[in-house]
Amino acid sequence: MTSPAWPPGLDPGSAAVFAHNELTTHLPAERLWPVLLRAGDWPRWYANARRVSLPDGCAGLAEGTAFRWTTFGLRVSSTVREFVPARLLAWDGSALGSTGYHRWELHPAPGGGCRVVTQETQRGPAARLAAPLMRRGLLVQHQHWLEGLVRTAQEET
Structure with missing residues (x-):
């Protein structure tokens, strides 16, 4: 699967902040996908997500x-912009002078399992001012998110 284009101004080359994390697991994408979609459950296995509110x-x-x-202590409004079952999920988000775009990609791995990639870009005054700190925080927290996703999918079997 080729990655689709990023939204204007939020591509990794022009955004103030870009973070890329990935992990390869023996679990197939079909096992991870339903766990990732249940955003209301994220706080159970990803400590940086709180108070997730989905439509009734x-x-x-x-x-x-x-x-x-709520993530990184900020209340964020997001909308899912890309959705390809068991392959691609992405949303935008905005809070406190920053606009972001978060993308998850699930790639089948040779011999089974998959490679899970999560990437985020940020733009805006807050992102420009705090870029190095924000990038470090995203890298650390998104690694926890990846690990929690795999662990939770494994436990649900």
């Missing part, structure tokens, strides 16, 4: 889902 009657993320959540 919405069990998980889907194309166009608008949701609110």
Whole structure:
């Protein structure tokens, strides 16, 4: 799967902040995908996500889902912009003078399992002012998110 284009101004080359994390697991994408979509459950296994609010009657993320959540201590409004089942999930988000774009990609790995890639870009005054600190925080927290995703999917079997 070739990665789609980033939204204007939020591509890694022009954004103030870019973070890329990845992990390869023996689990297939089909096992990870449902765990990732249940955003309301993220706080159980990813400590940097709190107070996730989905629309009434919405069990998980889907194309166009608008949701609110707290991450890095900020209340963020997000909307799912890319959705390819068991392959690609991405949303935008904005809070306190920063606009971000977060993308998850699940790539089948040779011999089974998959490579999970998560990337985030940020732009805006807050991102420019705190770029090195923000990038370090994203790298650390997104690694925890990846590890929690795999651990939770494993436990659910």
